[in-house]
Amino acid sequence: xxxxxxxxxxxxxxxxxxxxxxxxxxxxxxxxxxxxxxxxxxxxxxxxxxxxxxxxxxxxxxxxxxxxxxxxxxxxxxxxxxxxxxxxxxxxxxxxxxxxxxxxxxxxxxxxxxxxxxxxxxxxxxxxxxxxxxxxxxxxxxxxxxxxxxxx
Numbered sequence: 001x002x003x004x005x006x007x008x009x010x011x012x013x014x015x016x017x018x019x020x021x022x023x024x025x026x027x028x029x030x031x032x033x034x035x036x037x038x039x040x041x042x043x044x045x046x047x048x049x050x051x052x053x054x055x056x057x058x059x060x061x062x063x064x065x066x067x068x069x070x071x072x073x074x075x076x077x078x079x080x081x082x083x084x085x086x087x088x089x090x091x092x093x094x095x096x097x098x099x100x101x102x103x104x105x106x107x108x109x110x111x112x113x114x115x116x117x118x119x120x121x122x123x124x125x126x127x128x129x130x131x132x133x134x135x136x137x138x139x140x141x142x143x144x145x146x147x148x149x150x151x152x
Contacts, residue, residue, distance in 0.1 A: 004034070004036070004041035004042060004043055005041065005042045005043075005046075005047075006039055006040065006041065006042075007021055007022070007033075007039075007040045007042070009042075010042045010046060010047065010050075013047060014047060014050045014051065014054070016050065021050075024050070024053070027063065027067065028067060028071075029049070029053060029063065029066065029067050029070060030046060030049055030050065030053075031046075033046065049070060052066075052069075052070065053066050053070070056069060059090075060090055060093070060094060061086060061090065065086050065090070068082065068086070069082050069083065069086060107124065110124065111124055
């Protein structure tokens with residue numbers, strides 16, 4: 001791409017608002033662009049940086065982590081060095097999220113069988129039992145036991 005894009009054209013191309021692009025410039029994720037007649041002009045490099053940023057965000061990297069990745073690449077570091085380091089730090093966070101999501105799913109599945117008439121009587125909401133289960137592997141205790149249905 002030999003042509004340059006205005007901020008509006010760049011925003012449309014990458015699916016962002018112009019304010020997001022200005023924000024990325026202000027935080028150093030995107031370098032300040034050249035200007036023609038006072039108008040910001042962006043090249044293919046800006047598109048690529050924003051694509052990399054979008055992938056990094058989908059992978060769970062924070063803006064600061066993505067900035068580090070881009071800055072190290074700008075400094076000439078091999079991409080794999082930064083990427084491996086950031087991924088190794090991020091994986092335990094993702095594992096914890098997965099564990100939490102699995103516990104939430106188990107709790108919700110148990111809740112689908114709940115037959116309690118009040119929340120006060122429901123063991124799913126027993127604070128003491130939930131607080132006792134604060135281990136990282138069990139963020140939500142599954143304490144509800146199926147109760148026999150009461151005669152109508």
